[in-house]
Amino acid sequence: MTRRGLRGSNVKIVSARSAQEALGCVEIRRARAVLTDMNLPGENGVWLLTQLATSHPDIHRILTSSIELAGLEEHMESGVVQNFVLKTVTAEQLDHMLEGSAAA
Secondary structure, X not given: OHHHHOOOOOOOOOOOOOHHHHHXXXXXXXXXXXEEEOXXXXXXXXXXXXXXXXXXXXXXXXXXXXXOOOOHHHHHHHOOOOEEEEOOOOHHHHHHHHHHHHHO
């Protein structure tokens, strides 16, 4: 949905297969936002966003999951997760959320 839904926007999408690969992508590219699923091979999405909050605090950090997550409020209050999106989000809602990141 993400790639297909944001096709008309000015957001460039880079995919990664794991949290470790995503960290490498962030180091190579100048990402303004990271949208990650909670469930990833190896480390999970919260681990990835925690690493990014420390190493790249300026990157907009968005977590997604198909279910509500225990402990999510704590991660949001700490600033590790800046937005949470249930996978029921529409492409328009996601595009609106990312607008501020693309303009930076």
